[in-house]
Amino acid sequence: MNCWEIIADNLKKAGWSWGCVSAIDSNGRTIWIVDAHRDNGKRFIVHADEKLTAFLELESAIRNK
Secondary structure, rough: OOHHOOOHHHHHHHOOEEEEEEEOOOOOEEEEEEEOOOOOOEEEEEEEEEEEEHHHHHHHHHHHO
């Protein structure tokens, strides 16, 4: 299991729904966009150059709020 999959599994166990997409920016670089939300209206969206980094930032944002 990849590290980002562990984070995603932990988010799900904590009641978060999540999604992840990759996109190409205007400079031709791949960026990763990850979001998590709950039925109570809380939502977090982050983007990063690497998939794992995006998940780590999402995890940190949720933990710090």
